[in-house]
Structures are given as C-alpha cells and as structure tokens.
Amino acid sequence: NAGVTQTPKFQVLKTGQSMTLQCAQDMNHNSMYWYRQDPGMGLRLIYYSASEGTTDKGEVPNGYNVSRLNKREFSLRLESAAPSQTSVYFCASVGQQETQYFGPGTRLLVL
Amino acid sequence: AQSVTQLDSQVPVFEEAPVELRCNYSSSVSVYLFWYVQYPNQGLQLLLKYLSGSTLVKGINGFEAEFNKSQTSFHLRKPSVHISDTAEYFCAVSVAGGYNKLIFGAGTRLAVHP
Numbered sequence: 001n002a003g004v005t006q007t008p009k010f011q012v013l014k015t016g017q018s019m020t021l022q023c024a025q026d027m028n029h030n031s032m033y034w035y036r037q038d039p040g041m042g043l044r045l046i047y048y049s050a051s052e053g054t055t056d057k058g059e060v061p062n063g064y065n066v067s068r069l070n071k072r073e074f075s076l077r078l079e080s081a082a083p084s085q086t087s088v089y090f091c092a093s094v095g096q097q098e099t100q101y102f103g104p105g106t107r108l109l110v111l
Numbered sequence: 112a113q114s115v116t117q118l119d120s121q122v123p124v125f126e127e128a129p130v131e132l133r134c135n136y137s138s139s140v141s142v143y144l145f146w147y148v149q150y151p152n153q154g155l156q157l158l159l160k161y162l163s164g165s166t167l168v169k170g171i172n173g174f175e176a177e178f179n180k181s182q183t184s185f186h187l188r189k190p191s192v193h194i195s196d197t198a199e200y201f202c203a204v205s206v207a208g209g210y211n212k213l214i215f216g217a218g219t220r221l222a223v224h225p
Contacts, residue, residue, distance in 0.1 A: 033212075035215075045212060045213070058212070099160065100155075102147075105152075
C-alpha cells in the first residue's frame with residue numbers, strides 16, 4: 001500500500017516547454033486534488049476531481065490542465081511553462097472523515 | 112468564502128517548553144478544521160481535525176487543538192516540545208459537507224532549539 005505517489009520528484013524546464021506531473025493513489029479514493037506550494041502562501045488548490053470523469057478548477061488554474069485518467073490516476077499538465085510556475089506541486093486524495101492524504105511532492109524549476 | 116489566518120509565521124521555542132500555534136478562520140457556514148504538519152522535503156501529514164462533537168481534539172505526537180466557535184479560532188498546542196517537532200504547521204478549513212476543498216493558512220514554522 002504505497003498511498004499517494006508522484007512522479008517526477010524533481011524537474012527543470014525552460015520557459016515554453018511542456019510537461020505532465022503524474023499522481024496515483026491506491027486507496028480507492030474518489031476525490032483527488034492538485035496543489036501548489038509557494039513560500040509564505042501555504043498551499044493553493046489548482047484543480048480537483050470529485051470523482052472519476054469529473055474535474056473542476058480551484059483557486060489558481062491558469063496555465064494548467066488536468067486529466068482524471070481513471071479512479072487511481074490524476075495528472076497535471078503544463079502546456080507552456082512559465083517562471084511563475086516554479087513551485088512545489090502536491091497531489092492529494094481524500095479518504096474517510098475528510099482526511100486528505102498527500103504525496104511527497106514534485107519540485108519544479110522553470111528557467 | 113472561507114479564509115484562514117495563521118498569526119505567526121515563525122515560532123522559536125526551547126526543547127521541553129510548551130508551545131501554541133495560533134489559527135483563526137473566517138466563514139459564514141459550518142466548517143471542518145484541520146492541522147497538518149510538513150517535515151523538511153516531505154508532503155503534508157494530518158495532525159488532527161475537528162469535524163463535530165467535542166471541541167478539544169487530540170492528535171498525533173502529543174498535539175491537541177481547541178475549536179472556539181465564538182472566537183473563530185483553532186489553536187494548536189503541545190505541553191512539551193521535542194527537537195523532532197521542528198517543522199512547518201498548516202491550519203486548514205473546509206466547508207462542512209462540501210467537496211472537501213481545503214483552504215490553507217500560510218503556515219507557521221516551528222523551530223525547536225536545544
């Protein structure tokens with residue numbers, strides 16, 4: 001039981017490049033989330049998926065797209081990376097009693 | 112809309128001393144409240160949560176928090192901290208019965224000194 005896994009752990013991109021951050025959970029949870037963490041700002045919600053086949057925008061969706069591939073997997077795509085997207089990205093899934101389980105994060109640097 | 116304010120960005124404390132990390136929230140509807148901890152270079156881990164019932168909530172690692180509806184606060188306390196408690200702590204709120212969307216505070220960095 002690995003919980004929530006994220007790949008890659010680290011990534012360096014040049015401005016304008018694209019990439020997909022992968023997230024998977026093996027806890028059979030319905031809801032999954034993508035956050036970004038920036039110093040002094042806590043975590044901010046980018047997109048979420050309340051169930052397989054549905055996705056909705058969060059607080060800071062601009063510049064991102066998501067795909068809920070199946071119940072296990074929820075990917076985040078940057079189509080044209082910008083330096084403002086330099087951040088640490090966390091995926092989470094929601095279990096019983098509202099508890100969110102977080103992955104280890106992906107550290108992204110956009111030059 | 113909901114919001115969360117963590118009143119201290121950094122809290123230095125000596126080992127074995129008590130500590131309180133302050134959190135205030137704003138909401139016009141009923142909420143759930145959470146404290147998460149983040150150790151260096153790791154994801155977030157749930158410390159404790161208030162969903163309903165007793166306003167004093169006990170969590171892991173000896174932490175506890177008290178929900179105060181009249182003061183819209185959910186302060187985190189520990190009577191005696193250890194070096195290993197050094198981490199960043201996040202208070203979060205979600206709408207009761209909603210889609211579990213968490214609104215996080217900016218975080219409080221707890222630094223425990225020997």
